[in-house]
Amino acid sequence: MASHRVTVVGHRTFEVEEGEKLALAIERSGFDISHRCGGKARCTTCRVRFLSPEPPMGEAERACLEEDGELGNYRLACQIRVDRDMEVEVLMRASKQGWDPGIPLEP
Numbered sequence: 734m735a736s737h738r739v740t741v742v743g744h745r746t747f748e749v750e751e752g753e754k755l756a757l758a759i760e761r762s763g764f765d766i767s768h769r770c771g772g773k774a775r776c777t778t779c780r781v782r783f784l785s786p787e788p789p790m791g792e793a794e795r796a797c798l799e800e801d802g803e804l805g806n807y808r809l810a811c812q813i814r815v816d817r818d819m820e821v822e823v824l825m826r827a828s829k830q831g832w833d834p835g836i837p838l839e840p
């Protein structure tokens with residue numbers, strides 16, 4: 734299976750299998766990305782900013798960001814499947830927010 738290189742700013746670069754959920758890949762790499770709602774496109778705590786070209790956006794992610802007036806400001810890592818090399822900045826790291834990451838993410 735194809736794999737891609739994901740870089741988290743201030744953390745490291747790691748290999749991710751094609752199709753893996755970005756938030757889960759970041760967490761598996763040892764970085765405490767927040768995911769308070771468990772990947773349901775509700776909490777927006779898994780927000781990331783892309784420094785590389787952005788992957789396509791699905792309906793659930795678009796609806797959530799539109800509702801919050803945040804479309805274009807950041808992306809939801811729980812709604813993105815890794816389909817290319819990516820470089821992202823994680824905007825709400827759990828340890829910096831003073832909470833635990835949240836409900837476990839499903840693959």
Ligand code: FES
Nearest residue numbers: 770772777779811
């Ligand atoms: S929106 Fe809640 S974990 Fe992504």
